[in-house]
Amino acid sequence: MNPDRQNSGIANALAAVGQANPPSSEVLENARELLWSAVAEEMLASVDAPMSSEEHKADQPQRADRKRRPNNSQQAQHRRNASPGA
Amino acid sequence: MTDGLLIAQSLRGTPEAFVEVVRRHEVAIHAYLVRRAGHQAADDLLGEVWVRAFGARHGYVTSHEDARPWLYGIARNVLRAHWRTGQNRDPAPPEEALDPWDDVTDRLDSAVRVRAVISALHELPSSERDVLLLVAWEQLTPAEAALALSIPPGTARSRLHRARASLRQLLAELADETEVRK
Numbered sequence: 409m410n411p412d413r414q415n416s417g418i419a420n421a422l423a424a425v426g427q428a429n430p431p432s433s434e435v436l437e438n439a440r441e442l443l444w445s446a447v448a449e450e451m452l453a454s455v456d457a458p459m460s461s462e463e464h465k466a467d468q469p470q471r472a473d474r475k476r477r478p479n480n481s482q483q484a485q486h487r488r489n490a491s492p493g494a
Numbered sequence: 495m496t497d498g499l500l501i502a503q504s505l506r507g508t509p510e511a512f513v514e515v516v517r518r519h520e521v522a523i524h525a526y527l528v529r530r531a532g533h534q535a536a537d538d539l540l541g542e543v544w545v546r547a548f549g550a551r552h553g554y555v556t557s558h559e560d561a562r563p564w565l566y567g568i569a570r571n572v573l574r575a576h577w578r579t580g581q582n583r584d585p586a587p588p589e590e591a592l593d594p595w596d597d598v599t600d601r602l603d604s605a606v607r608v609r610a611v612i613s614a615l616h617e618l619p620s621s622e623r624d625v626l627l628l629v630a631w632e633q634l635t636p637a638e639a640a641l642a643l644s645i646p647p648g649t650a651r652s653r654l655h656r657a658r659a660s661l662r663q664l665l666a667e668l669a670d671e672t673e674v675r676k
Contacts, residue, residue: 418661419630421611426631428525435537436520442541443516446548450509 497561501554512551515561516544522562522632523569529631530573539576543569563634563641570624570642614664618657625650626657 497515504512523543527536547568554564615623628639640650 418611418658418665421608421665422627422630424608425612425615426529426627428528429533430521431524431528431537431540435524435540438537439520439524439541439544440513440516443513443544443548446545447509447513450548454507454509 496559498554498556498559501551501561502556504548504551505556509548512548516547519562519565523565526566526569526632527573529627531576535576539569539572543572546572558641560638562632563638566628566632566634566642567644610664611661614661618660622653622657622660625653626661629654 495514497518500511500515504510504515520540524536524540527539527543531539543565547565550568554561558564615626618626624643625636625639628634628642629636634642636650636654637647639654640647643650645653
């Protein structure tokens with residue numbers, strides 16, 4: 409048998425072996441449904457991310473404020489230092 | 495619009511663009527799963543392929559217009575994980591044992607040539623069989639098969655060459671036997 413005929417014999421036999429019926433639309437939809445869940449998760453995460461960064465920004469002045477504002481022990485120390493008897 | 499552009503879009507704040515890529519290739523990827531693992535497994539695994547692909551799309555080279563080779567590679571990984579789970583009583587089964595080729599042979603008709611080819615496929619190392627079937631069944635070029643299997647194109651070509659040579663030899667032997675019988 410010449411190589412061309414052999415190659416085409418292989419191709420034909422492989423094609424016969426590799427027959428696959430198309431899937432039902434339900435199977436495809438179920439699979440896509442799983443994908444949509446992952447897509448939705450990512451979309452929600454991307455919506456949440458700017459929100460939490462906004463919250464972060466909103467929180468910043470308070471933190472800065474807290475830094476500026478002396479805590480109770482610092483205030484007490486300050487009062488002791490300022491008192492004439494210290 | 496190419497698959498590459500859609501995937502790029504899905505990475506730039508429009509993740510739903512990825513669904514269009516899936517719509518384009520879902521029948522082909524399902525057929526691949528059927529051919530390698532049977533209908534039931536294909537139905538079960540298809541969604542997992544999409545979820546994994548979606549999660550891995552950051553690694554996609556968006557200049558590649560056609561996502562098929564990449565998707566076949568992901569489907570192949572999902573199949574391997576599936577076979578591994580089925581064999582998990584054996585801690586280190588050899589690669590060949592992971593590939594339930596008998597499932598495929600059970601679904602085939604009894605034509606002598608077809609049976610002979612199946613038997614030859616069964617004898618091939620899985621690395622050669624993977625390349626051969628991606629080219630013969632999925633119509634990938636050897637370079638695309640290489641991409642799917644994450645191997646160099648030269649390796650894919652040499653595996654394909656070896657696989658075809660083995661099958662050719664088998665078919666020649668079969669033809670000789672048939673001649674003798676006549």
